[in-house]
Amino acid sequence: MDTLTDFIDRNRERILEELKSFLRIPSISTTPAHAADCRKAAQWVADHLAALGCRQIELLGSDTHPVVWAEGPKRDGRPTVLVYGHYDVQPPDPLELWESPPFEPTERNGDLVARGATDDKGQVFAIVKAFEAVSSNGEPPVNVRFLIEGQEESGSMVLFDLLEREPHRVEADAVLVSDMPYFAPGWPSVETGLRGLCYAEIEVRTLKSDLHSGLYGGVAPNAHETLVHLLARLKSPDGRINIPGLYQAVKRPSKKELEGWKKLPFNERKYLREEVGAKALTGLKGYSPLERTWALPTFEIHGIAGGFTAEGAKTVIPAVATAKVSLRLVPNQRYRTVQRQLAAAVKRLAPKYATVTVRFVHGADPVLVDTSAKPFELIDRAFREVEGRGVVFTRSGGSIPIVPALGKRRAPVILAGIGLPDDRLHAPNEKINLNQFWKGIRVFGRFFELMGTELHRSR
Amino acid sequence: MDTLTDFIDRNRERILEELKSFLRIPSISTTPAHAADCRKAAQWVADHLAALGCRQIELLGSDTHPVVWAEGPKRDGRPTVLVYGHYDVQPPDPLELWESPPFEPTERNGDLVARGATDDKGQVFAIVKAFEAVSSNGEPPVNVRFLIEGQEESGSMVLFDLLEREPHRVEADAVLVSDMPYFAPGWPSVETGLRGLCYAEIEVRTLKSDLHSGLYGGVAPNAHETLVHLLARLKSPDGRINIPGLYQAVKRPSKKELEGWKKLPFNERKYLREEVGAKALTGLKGYSPLERTWALPTFEIHGIAGGFTAEGAKTVIPAVATAKVSLRLVPNQRYRTVQRQLAAAVKRLAPKYATVTVRFVHGADPVLVDTSAKPFELIDRAFREVEGRGVVFTRSGGSIPIVPALGKRRAPVILAGIGLPDDRLHAPNEKINLNQFWKGIRVFGRFFELMGTELHRSR
Numbered sequence: 001m002d003t004l005t006d007f008i009d010r011n012r013e014r015i016l017e018e019l020k021s022f023l024r025i026p027s028i029s030t031t032p033a034h035a036a037d038c039r040k041a042a043q044w045v046a047d048h049l050a051a052l053g054c055r056q057i058e059l060l061g062s063d064t065h066p067v068v069w070a071e072g073p074k075r076d077g078r079p080t081v082l083v084y085g086h087y088d089v090q091p092p093d094p095l096e097l098w099e100s101p102p103f104e105p106t107e108r109n110g111d112l113v114a115r116g117a118t119d120d121k122g123q124v125f126a127i128v129k130a131f132e133a134v135s136s137n138g139e140p141p142v143n144v145r146f147l148i149e150g151q152e153e154s155g156s157m158v159l160f161d162l163l164e165r166e167p168h169r170v171e172a173d174a175v176l177v178s179d180m181p182y183f184a185p186g187w188p189s190v191e192t193g194l195r196g197l198c199y200a201e202i203e204v205r206t207l208k209s210d211l212h213s214g215l216y217g218g219v220a221p222n223a224h225e226t227l228v229h230l231l232a233r234l235k236s237p238d239g240r241i242n243i244p245g246l247y248q249a250v251k252r253p254s255k256k257e258l259e260g261w262k263k264l265p266f267n268e269r270k271y272l273r274e275e276v277g278a279k280a281l282t283g284l285k286g287y288s289p290l291e292r293t294w295a296l297p298t299f300e301i302h303g304i305a306g307g308f309t310a311e312g313a314k315t316v317i318p319a320v321a322t323a324k325v326s327l328r329l330v331p332n333q334r335y336r337t338v339q340r341q342l343a344a345a346v347k348r349l350a351p352k353y354a355t356v357t358v359r360f361v362h363g364a365d366p367v368l369v370d371t372s373a374k375p376f377e378l379i380d381r382a383f384r385e386v387e388g389r390g391v392v393f394t395r396s397g398g399s400i401p402i403v404p405a406l407g408k409r410r411a412p413v414i415l416a417g418i419g420l421p422d423d424r425l426h427a428p429n430e431k432i433n434l435n436q437f438w439k440g441i442r443v444f445g446r447f448f449e450l451m452g453t454e455l456h457r458s459r
Numbered sequence: 460m461d462t463l464t465d466f467i468d469r470n471r472e473r474i475l476e477e478l479k480s481f482l483r484i485p486s487i488s489t490t491p492a493h494a495a496d497c498r499k500a501a502q503w504v505a506d507h508l509a510a511l512g513c514r515q516i517e518l519l520g521s522d523t524h525p526v527v528w529a530e531g532p533k534r535d536g537r538p539t540v541l542v543y544g545h546y547d548v549q550p551p552d553p554l555e556l557w558e559s560p561p562f563e564p565t566e567r568n569g570d571l572v573a574r575g576a577t578d579d580k581g582q583v584f585a586i587v588k589a590f591e592a593v594s595s596n597g598e599p600p601v602n603v604r605f606l607i608e609g610q611e612e613s614g615s616m617v618l619f620d621l622l623e624r625e626p627h628r629v630e631a632d633a634v635l636v637s638d639m640p641y642f643a644p645g646w647p648s649v650e651t652g653l654r655g656l657c658y659a660e661i662e663v664r665t666l667k668s669d670l671h672s673g674l675y676g677g678v679a680p681n682a683h684e685t686l687v688h689l690l691a692r693l694k695s696p697d698g699r700i701n702i703p704g705l706y707q708a709v710k711r712p713s714k715k716e717l718e719g720w721k722k723l724p725f726n727e728r729k730y731l732r733e734e735v736g737a738k739a740l741t742g743l744k745g746y747s748p749l750e751r752t753w754a755l756p757t758f759e760i761h762g763i764a765g766g767f768t769a770e771g772a773k774t775v776i777p778a779v780a781t782a783k784v785s786l787r788l789v790p791n792q793r794y795r796t797v798q799r800q801l802a803a804a805v806k807r808l809a810p811k812y813a814t815v816t817v818r819f820v821h822g823a824d825p826v827l828v829d830t831s832a833k834p835f836e837l838i839d840r841a842f843r844e845v846e847g848r849g850v851v852f853t854r855s856g857g858s859i860p861i862v863p864a865l866g867k868r869r870a871p872v873i874l875a876g877i878g879l880p881d882d883r884l885h886a887p888n889e890k891i892n893l894n895q896f897w898k899g900i901r902v903f904g905r906f907f908e909l910m911g912t913e914l915h916r917s918r
Contacts, residue, residue: 030771091773097668154772195673199772208736209556212885213759214654214857217787218698218751219740224760225694232691235684237810239677277667277778280812281678292677300672301683302775307762308783312489312613313658313820314550315785316761316885324767326774328676351696353739361772398673426671426775 004445007133008438015129016112018048019437020105022087022121023114029088029154035064038150041087042066045148052132054146061158065150069169072131072144079455080143081448082172083131084406085124085179086152089116090426097428111431119425122432123178123418123440124148130444141452145172149402152179155362156402163405172411173455174375176447177403178440180417183394184265188383188443190376191415192257193294193395194403196329196366198338202346204230205355207319210307216317223321224307226354231301231323233349239284239292241299241327243345249333253295253395260393261290275421294395297338298328328397335363364401373412374455382446383416386439391416418443463904466592467897474588475571477507478896479564481546481580482573488547488613494523497609500546501525504607511591513605520617524609528628531590531603538914539602540907541631542590543865544583544638545611548575549885556887570890578884581891582637582877582899583607589903600911604631608861611638614821615861622864631870632914633834635906636862637899639876642853643724647842647902649835650874651716652753652854653862655788655825657797661805663689664814666778669766675776682780683766685813690760690782692808698743698751700758700786702804708792712754712854719852720749734880753854756797757787787856794822823860832871833914841905842875845898850875877902 008015027041028034042065046057049070059066065088092102092115100106105114112122134140147169149159163169183189206221235241253261268289272281283292292298302325307318329338343358350356371393384390396415407413418440424430467474486500487493501524505516508529518525524547551561551574559565564573571581593599606628608618622628642648665680694700712720727748731740742751751757761784766777788797802817809815830852843849855874866872877899883889 030773032770091767091769091771093767093769093773094669195676197673197774199774206737209886211735212857213757213761213785214656214787215855216735216752217654217757217759217856218742218755219748220735221737221739221741222759224763225690228687228690228760229696231684231687237688276670276675276679278665278680278812279814280680282680282812283677289678293675296677298672298676300676300681300774300776301687301766302672302773303766303768303777304683304763305768307760309762309764309781313783313785314489314761315656315658315759317759318762322768324772326672326772328673353737353741355738396674397676398671424668425674426773427669 004133004442007136008441019112019122019125022125023105023116024103026103027088027150028091029065029151031091038065038088039063042068042150045087046070048128049146052128053135053138061162065158067150067159067162068146068148070146072135072140073138075140075143078142079173079451080145081451082145082147082170082175082411083124083127084147084175084177084402085127086120086149088150088153089119089121090153092428094428099429110435111433112437113429113431115430117430117432118419118423119430120152120179122437126418126437126440127176127178127444129441130448133441133445134448141449144448152400152402159402160405163408167408170406170411171409174451175406175411175413176444177400177413177415178417178444179400180396180398180415181419181421181423182417183392185420186387186389187265188387188389188391188416189394190371190379190391191396192369192371192393193331194367194415195397195399196333196335197326197362197364197399197401198329198335198342199326199361199363200342201322201324201359201361202227202230203320203322203357203359205320206353207317210319211317213315213317220317221353223318223354224304226351227304227321227323230346230349230356234345235299239282241297243341245341246297246338249337250297250330251332253291258291261288264290264392264394266290293397295330297330297333299325301325328399329366331366331368333366335365339363362401364399365404367403369413369415375412375414375451378450378454379414379416379447381450382443385446386442463592463901466595467900478571478581478584481584482564482575483562485562486547486609487550488524488610489550497524497547498522501527501609504546505529507587508605511587512594512597520621524617526609526618526621527605527607529605531594531599532597534599534602537601538632538910539604540910541604541606541629541634541870542583542586543606543634543636543861544586545579545608547609547612548578548580549612551887553887558888566893569894570892572888572890574889576889576891577878577882578889579611579638581896585877585896585899586635586637586903588900589907592900592904593907600908603907611859611861618861619864622867626867629865629870630868633910634865634870634872635903636859636872636874637876637903638859639855639874640878640880640882641876642851644879645846645848646724647846647848647850647875648853649830649838649850650855651828651830651852652790653826653874654856654858655792655794656785656821656823656858656860657788657794657801658785658820658822659801660781660783660818660820661686661689662779662781662816662818664779665812666776669778670776672774672776679776680812682777682813683763685810686763686780686782689805689808689815693804694758698741700756702800704800705756705797708796709756709789710791712750716852717750720747723749723851723853725749752856754789756789756792758784760784787858788825790825790827792825794824798822823858824863826862828872828874834871834873834910837909837913838873838875838906840909841902844905845901
């Protein structure tokens with residue numbers, strides 16, 4: 001039995017309890033009411049890393065959503081791995097669909113169910129435990145630095161500011177990020193692309209105040225109706241986004257990349273039925289599902305506020321309607337450009353009788369990773385040893401806004417997660433498969449070891 | 460000084476205090492939590508009518524929202540007037556926009572401000588006080604019967620059931636309803652039409668559960684997007700409702716009625732600015748604003764539930780979206796027919812990948828009143844004497860679901876309110892103008908007197 005397996009066997013119960021106490025903190029960064037919980041989660045991470053022998057521990061940039069910085073024992077002459085992750089989580093709504101309370105981690109069928117279980121507390125915690133495993137004699141094989149933020153789900157502003165002021169923080173021989181799933185069970189992957197994000201609120205106002213729909217129905221402009229027509233024109237039923245200029249910067253994947261995707265174990269019927277859970281897939285015709293989710297922009301409506309939505313029947317003409325929407329962006333789109341394009345398109349579609357405003361909430365540029373550096377070979381070896389299969393190169397349709405900034409000092413950014421595709425991140429009953437979690441500790445531990453033995457480069 | 464003016468002068472303070480205590484009861488019928496308050500308001504009305512010499516007092520059909528029935532002193536050989544009104548009120552939301560508490564009646568600038576002040580407690584109470592004024596010697600000029608319900612704002616189910624079982628309750632020589640405004644200050648009106656209502660919830664389901672918009676954006680059908688396209692197709696931006704067959708039953712107002720409407724004191728710019736509060740009026744081209752609100756059907760979206768609408772930014776593809784919508788109907792549409800037409804239209808527009816259901820919440824048929832009977836002449840005379848101007852024949856875009864049932868035994872239903880157009884019914888700071896209230900007592904008192912002297916018909 002290797003040291004890593006041995007470490008896990010000896011500490012399994014303790015590690016699980018630690019993860020559960022991390023998951024119990026409702027560190028929802030998108031909701032101001034949970035600011036204190038975010039602070040608490042940050043402190044929990046800092047205390048935990050201190051107990052593992054880290055030094056230089058700092059809570060940086062914010063009182064409520066600080067970035068946790070910590071450095072492992074100094075190993076002169078050894079390479080440096082920067083670990084990025086986040087302790088904040090998505091809101092748990094809709095609460096009524098959870099089978100157990102979102103912040104009361106519950107073991108079920110080999111899974112640990114809780115908000116944040118896979119995104120990202122469980123995954124970043126696997127790296128922390130890997131660090132613990134390879135540091136047991138006080139001398140980890142590499143210099144490890146932790147950069148664990150608390151705003152990944154809400155724009156990473158604190159971390160962006162920090163890295164703007166202190167760009168040296170991302171100097172490393174590799175950046176390791178575990179905040180994504182395998183391509184499929186048994187198929188670990190390294191992600192070579194992430195989509196960007198342009199999140200916005202489109203508000204339509206048509207009246208000074210809500211009116212009685214009997215007395216004024218027929219003459220008073222209805223804010224919801226106006227918004228509905230505007231949204232219907234922003235995206236056609238065939239999936240095409242009608243924002244002038246939007247598709248111009250879209251770069252198609254290389255022929256080689258597309259060929260690689262064709263070889264992946266992807267069963268569209270199974271994907272539709274078991275993962276998406278719909279009667280049919282939708283989207284732009286002429287592109288495969290992987291290309292539609294990885295390499296094409298999207299426009300989604302997340303919700304529409306205003307008017308009357310409570311129980312019962314109220315006959316009101318709403319004065320204000322607000323849609324939360326977002327676009328996912330692909331290389332080489334830039335979110336600032338897309339913001340301008342969206343604002344212009346909305347302005348063009350807004351009828352004269354309405355006041356239409358667009359507020360931009362947050363944004364992220366897309367990412368395209370060059371995988372030629374040595375650390376990619378090493379993560380592949382680590383997975384090959386633990387999982388019995390090396391990594392496939394895939395992309396993700398999701399966004400991690402900070403990733404472009406993590407690669408700014410030319411450290412290769414390795415996006416290698418241990419989640420599974422059915423982890424229900426951002427949804428009710430989010431979970432991490434515990435077998436994946438234990439394998440993750442071994443993979444990341446092996447990666448640290450391999451970096452120490454195979455990549456002798458001092459900084 | 461006539462007897463009615465004298466009665467008011469001698470009892471002004473007492474009457475105002477009585478109205479205030481009626482308004483203090485938060486008898487909100489749409490909210491189950493206020494059931495006991497509804498019962499309390501019913502008892503208040505019953506006790507009050509008993510004190511005025513009524514007999515046969517009954518609370519009918521429901522423990523929580525009973526119909527109050529009462530009969531005045533029997534006058535053999537005299538005609539019978541049935542008074543309909545309601546003691547229930549709309550919810551006061553949004554509370555923060557009230558300048559004084561909704562259930563603490565407050566006098567301000569000649570108005571009495573409270574939820575229910577005009578709709579309908581203040582108006583029905585003016586009729587009650589008129590009855591008191593003309594009964595002071597114990598012998599009112601007519602037989603008066605009261606039918607005061609507690610569910611007008613929530614579908615009138617108890618009263619519908621009662622009148623189904625006991626149709627004789629509406630046998631009368633005239634039904635008097637005061638639950639509407641003058642056409643304009645100084646312009647009393649009799650309403651000859653009410654619109655009907657077809658309230659529905661349209662639910663679209665596209666996924667088993669909400670999905671991450673990054674991972675699945677591009678392939679997963681978005682319930683809000685599907686609903687938005689469906690709603691956009693149900694009503695064109697030009698105001699036309701695209702429900703096959705919907706306009707077939709619409710009967711245009713007679714030439715004479717339309718000519719009458721043209722003579723009404725209606726200033727479109729003032730209406731737009733002061734009453735509607737919009738940049739422009741919308742709706743079907745080629746019809747006047749009065750025709751659009753009184754004689755054409757409408758389709759309004761009241762709100763859209765589902766997805767994420769809380770503060771912050773959640774990137775979710777919603778699995779379910781539900782729109783609360785309603786149509787207002789005009790003669791000779793029937794709400795049961797329109798329900799079928801709407802359900803068929805939605806079914807036709809629903810894409811194959813979505814499960815779309817329509818739930819009907821409540822409905823009401825439109826009303827068209829024949830004003831040729833003698834009591835219409837008498838209410839005109841009453842207003843002419845008190846107000847110095849007779850009534851104009853108008854319609855209302857609103858609905859009073861029970862009205863068709865009140866006219867089932869051929870009693871002429873007189874819809875003659877004493878509110879003003881700016882009474883803010885269903886909205887914050889609802890009020891009744893006190894001058895209108897005092898005039899109302901005189902008008903309804905005169906109407907009772909005239910019915911007694913001019914219409915000798917025994918039942």
